[in-house]
Amino acid sequence: MNVNCPTCQKSVEWSTTNEYRPFCSKKCQLIDLGEWATESHVISAPTNHSGAHIELDEEAIAAQFEQQSKPFFDES
Template sequence: MKVKCPTCQQDVEWSPSSEYRPFCSKKCQLIDLGEWAGEEKVISSPAQESDINNLDPEDIEAMLSEQHSDFFKH
């Protein structure tokens, strides 16, 4: 199956051999990350301050531990 890279719109094969899927390259992956970090991209409904104050560090750690072990290595 082919998908469009969210950054440059180039066709990307959606398979285990596509290391950066859905992105076509590390460069496009980092551009997207930078847009989120710079708040150019945001989730449509803003978090309420009360939600932020109720975050449990153990819940956050549990969610992060569910990620694939190589998620943050690319």
């Protein structure tokens, strides 16, 4: 199966022999990593079914975590 490299759009075979998949080369892989690191690429905020952004109430989320009877990261 062939896919397009996300960076340069070159056609690339998607197989286990391609260590850079879905990229065509290490160079394109590093370019993409750099774009994430500089926040040129971001994951958008959650949206509802109409496409409007959902406002997250961080204080309410923090309060819910504080009310947990067992710590989230408890190792027992």
